[in-house]
Each structure stands twice: as C-alpha cells, then as structure tokens.
Amino acid sequence: MARPKHRASVDVCADCSCPEPAWASVNRAILLCDECCSIHRSLGRHVSYIKSLTKGVWSSNTLNMVRTLNDNGANSIWEHSLLDPSNSKFSRRKPQPKDPLHPVKADFIKAKHQELKFILRSCKEEFCSEEELSRQLHSSVRTGNFETSLRLLAQGANPNYFYKEKGTMPLHVAARANQALQVELLIANGGNPSMLDSNGQTPAEAAKLAGHLDLYDRLVECMYEVTDRLTYFLCNKKPDHKNGEHLIIPEWSATLERNFEARNKLQMLPNHLLEELASDVYDEVDRRETDAIWLSSASLPERCIVPFLPIHPQLSSTRNQGRQKLARFTPKEFATLIIDILTEAGHRHAMANSAPLPDPAVSALRKEQLRKHGSQMSDDEPLYDSVASDDDYAALATDGISDEKALAPMAKGLPSVVEVLKKQLMLSESTTRDLRDEIKRLHITLEQLTQENRELKGAIQAQSKLQAPQERINGHIGEHDPELEPVLDIKPPSTPTRGGQRPASMYETREGLRKPPSFMNQAKREVEGLPRPCTTQGLWECGAANLPPSEEVNKRTEQVTRRIQELWMAMQNPTHREAFVPCAERIRVAVAELATIFPQNPVDDNIRCALRQLHGNTGRLQAECTALQRCTSDVEHMDRCLQQVRSSAYDIAKATKLLVTQFHVS
Known part of the structure; x- marks a missing residue:
C-alpha cells in the first residue's frame, strides 16, 4: 500500500473546476474539491466511493487507475450531453468554484452522478440491452481501452456478467490479459474477485496460470478486501497473503468484554447474512475513517454532515435501518463487533477451505452450473468468429444424464460441505420445533377464547330472558336482540375509531354485563390455582395497542x-x-x-x-x-x-x- 504524492501539474475538480482537488471518487475515476466531495459523501458509497488523495491509504494499482482515467478525460463520460454542442436538450450550465454549494452545486452533482442525466444514451435505432453492453465489456477489458470500459459500465454493463459461450467473466478475461488497471476498474464498480469460471478458477488463479504473478497477488488481496479493511481499522496491520496469512485477530481482543449471546447469534447466521453484515460494517468503517480525515483536513468540515450511512435504495428498509444503527456503536462496542465478525469469518474460512466467506456448497453448485454452460473457447477469439461446434452440442446434450456427475465437483470439498449442511439442518430442525410449540400455544389460547365466548353468549341470553324488555322499534313492539345490546361502560382507547369507541371483540370480556359468569369462573380458577385465560382485553391492557405500521x-x-x-x-x-x-x-x-x-x-x-x-x-x-x-x-x-x-x-x-x-x- 502506498500514499499518493502531489503531482507537478495542477488538477481541477471534475464537478466545479476548482483547482487542486484533494479527494477522488474511485468508481467514477475523477478528482473532487472539498465542497463537491461533501455532496458525494452524502450520496453513499454505492453511488460514489470517496477517498482522500493525501491521507487515504491506496493500492498503487487503484491510484494509477484513477489518475490514468482522470487524465484521459473520464469526466467527459459523465458530462457527455453537456459537452455535445449539437444536443440542444441540455443547456444547463456547469457550476463554477464560487457558486453556492446549495442548491447550485448540490443539484448538479445529484443530476450528474445519482441520476446519470448527462451520460451517453444510445438512440432507439442503436438501443443496446444490458446483455449486449456486458458482452462489449467482456471484450473491452482484454485491451487497454479503459475509457471504453468505464463508458460501458456507466451505461449499465454488468461487471460480473457470465459469458455462457466462453465460460468466463470480465475479471477472468482482464486477469489472463494482464490488464491490471482494467481489473481495478471492474472491482471498483462491483466486480467480485471470488467468482468462478467454467473451469472452476477464480480470476487470481487465471492470472497465475497465465504467469502474471504480480496481478495474482493483487487479486488475492482483493478477495480478502473486507476482512483486511476491518483488521487494518483495528490494529493498522494487514495479513501477509503471500505467506499464507489471511486473517489477523489483535492480541488485545482477549481483554474485551464479550457478549456471548450476541456471539452465538452471529454464529447461527447463514453465510449470506454474515456476508451482508460484514459488508455493512465495512461501509461503516469507511464512513468513520473518512470522517476522521475530513475533520482533520477539510477547509469547511461543517459543510459535510454524514452522521450515519446514507440510504441504499436497492436494500430493504430493515437493512438500511440496521446499517444506520451502526453509527450509534461506541468505539469499544464497534471494535467488539468487528472482532466477532473476524473470528467467525476465520472459523468458516478454515472449515470451508476455500475462498473467504462464500458458502462452499453454493460455490460448488455454482462451479457445476458454470461447467455445464461453458466451452473451451478462448477469450482471445473475436465475437464474430464464434460458431457452435459439435463439442458444444455434445456438452449440452449430456447436461442431465446423471446426478452423480453433477455432484462430482463437490467431491473435493465434501467434508466441509457436509459440516455446513449439518449445521443448516440443525438450525432448520430447531426452528421447526419452536414453530410447533408456538402452534400448540395458539391452539390452547384459541380454545380458551372460544369457551369464554360461549359463556358470554349464555350470560347475555340468560339476562335477556329474565328482563325481557319491551320497546317500540320502528313502530313495532319487540324484544332487544341481545347481540346488539351496547356496552356503555367500556372506555374508548386513546386512538379514536369509527363510532367514537373501539369495537368490542367477539372474544372479549364485556365489562358492561352485570355479574358475567366469566368473572366467577376466573375467581374460581384463581382459588383452584389454575392459570388465568388469555383474553383479547388482557392483551390490550398489557400494551398490545394499535401501533402504526x-x-x-x-x-x-x-x-x-x-x-x-x-x-x-x-x-x-x-x-x-x-x-x-x-x-x-x-x-x-x-x-x-x-x-x-x-x-x-x-x-x-x-x-x-x-x-x-x-x-x-x-x-x-x-x-x-x-x-x-x-x-x-x-x-x-x-x-x-x-x-x-x-x-x-x-x-x-x-x-x-x-x-x-x-x-x-x-
């Protein structure tokens, strides 16, 4: 890792042209001033991944990628429509350094980076689907055309697209071609370095087989990016992956007070939920580190208020709330959470004996799925020369012959897969037992409520026969319907409902009745030591109020x-x-x-x-x-x-x- 050095030439902010910017957007490959950076931070890492040029810790490849693309006009990709004089629809003026941050610069940045209003859009005659854009990206990453790859990613190409005919993904192609900057660009825009091709190889393995050992080392670091970042946040050290060290647990972690209940819950999480939690904690670590750099270096720190992680529109509201609650953790609580995650990740990694964090069973099935659809076609062959061969048809014809062949790739890691499946089976059986017990309790409660309802109906009918009131209703003399008798002394709840009071439940104890048998039965139960039946009114009094959704x-x-x-x-x-x-x-x-x-x-x-x-x-x-x-x-x-x-x-x-x-x- 290296810290960037100041360049001799003067850079300018990509959004307002302010000189000497001190920040960079890694996935946008542009440089930013303090004011524009404050707006980028409020958009979230899923829109713009911000790092300090002077105090951030950079990989030399990542910094080289950002510098190269920025110097070669990457900003013109995000402002294509503004720079095109023939496009009369966009007459918007780009902000200047002295323009106010709100609303001039803020509105422009949101339109440019969050809504992507100014990028090149294909016309109807030249409309390209996401799959077509992804195929073009698959071909572009084997070359040095970084601007083309960035433009395709901006238009919606998938960095993890699996090309079925070739059996590879863009990262595998860039790794075999030794295109280190293309690899950095793909990973900065969501490329997953742990994905397998049709041969069951990761991009790192593909680079190693091609003889590109430096790129292999870098891809291995990217595979452990999450745990490495969490470790560096705790103790300013990173594992030595070249020597087989993939995880570091600080020695002082033994002195922390551990919440064993929370730790047990963490151990029971499925792999995909543990990955999501680790990813959210990674984002919170980035927010806290960037905040510390911002407060120590920004000229106007009060302009940037990011008290918690911004809303990610592609995540559920529950997960977004959980991500924001991470900001409430004290440094000690946050460090304990990170240590628990690192410990559990290390345990699962050792048990799976494969890539970090992904479920080995899922990885094996994914490997088989890729093997089915792949062929031995080289990535160096041009797209227009791709013709289906007899071998391809033979491979498709034998897809469903035998389940034993389908499970063959799992044989190598069978013990770890069995352990994971056993653990998941135990979780499922425990959940099933809990649900059965809950169903039994609900049946007992339902029987008690039904019995009380019958008693209430009997009491109403008995009173109506004793009193037999006669009233004139609609001009006729008749008896009161006991089911329609109002209950006058039930207090309305705090939340008004239609009719001025809460409607009484058919299973509810009616306080307006005189000497209801249910009360006598309740006293009898208390004398005999029997449990008091659960009623709807009791639940209402205990706090089960009608809370809003x-x-x-x-x-x-x-x-x-x-x-x-x-x-x-x-x-x-x-x-x-x-x-x-x-x-x-x-x-x-x-x-x-x-x-x-x-x-x-x-x-x-x-x-x-x-x-x-x-x-x-x-x-x-x-x-x-x-x-x-x-x-x-x-x-x-x-x-x-x-x-x-x-x-x-x-x-x-x-x-x-x-x-x-x-x-x-x-």
Missing part, C-alpha cells in the same frame, strides 16, 4: 429528517434569516403528522417520552427561529440564537431517532 413510521420520520436538513442548509448562510421561520413551520407540520399516527397516550414510556420531546423541542425551535429573524446588528446575540437553533434541531433529530429505535424495539 413500520412503513408509515419510516415514511414520516424521513419527512421530519428532510425538513431538518432543509433548515440546516438554510443556516449555511445566516444572512438569509427570513427562511428560518418557514423551515421551522415545516418541521412543526412534519412532527405533527408523525405524532398523529401514534396513540395520544402510548403504553410504552419510551415512545411517550420521545413524542413529548418532539413537541417540546419543536416549539422551542419555532421560538428561537423567530428570535433569530428579529436580530438586527448584534452579532454576538445572533451567534447565540444560531447556537440555540442548532441545538433545537439536533434535539428534534435525536428524539426522532429515539422514537424510531424504541418503536422497533417495542
């Missing part, structure tokens, strides 16, 4: 967060104080909309406390924004008011986060 809570809390961000952006320029009061009013409306979906008096104390803090801090924020708008020339008083506004906004955000956290916990 999780999706609605997430939607409205995100609205509050966006309103707070608008206020924070307005505060970047204190001279525009007239915008503070409208922003505070929009925050108040968003908080009110969030509070309306919860009961007026929630059972959970934490939720009630969070709602109370939201209302209190919202009122304080409005008062402080009004006071700030009235400030005239007293600079010291204005600074105090600004500090109070910041404090109020932070307390609202904190209360919103507490509400979401406690809601999901409850």
